Amino acid sequence: MVAGQTYNFSFWACQASFGVSLVQNCKVTWLNSSGSGISDTGWIGFSGGIGFWTQISVNNLVAPANAVNALISIYATTGAVLNGYGQVFIDDVSLASGSSSQNQTNQIPFAPQAAVQISWPSTSGKSYDVRWNNYPGGNNWSNLVSSVAGNGNTNTISDVISPYQCRFYRVVELP
Secondary structure (H helix, E strand, C coil), X not given: CXXXXXXXXXXXXXXXXXXXXXXXEEEEEEECCCCCXXXXXXXXXXXXXXXXXXXXXXXXXXXXXXXXXXXXXXXXXXXXXXXXXEEEEEEEEEXXXXXXXXXXXXXXXXXXXXXXXXXXXXXXXXXXXXXXXXXXXXXXXXXXXXXXXXXCCEEEEEEECCCCCCCEEEEEECC
């Protein structure tokens, strides 16, 4: 990252399924040398193609003073409503500087991670179970981790998954 330089953010999205409450958002957060967020684009809604790939682009993002890195966040979520389901695939994520002809050589390499990160705000003195299920609305929830102690900040755990595996997660505050 170079402060003051203009960047173009893009990725490809394909919706494999779509229910009434599917919400898809992305955001670029500029980070300083200590890894703290300086500013961000705010959440930007998008829609992947239903059954086909669509390129999502956010252009002319200027890195603020003291920016040395960027955090790209992309998520899809559904509500707890009847027919509240959805799945979107993401590919070829890029945050590149320069003109479109230069973007081909300035792409930031993307290394897929075979893990999912689950984060939630926690309360000191409380404990949490993180559970998973393979089906939206399913009743057979399995514990990924049990009795995670709240720290008053954001708790985070990771789940290693195989490519193309789909899991749904929930965090349960224990009594």
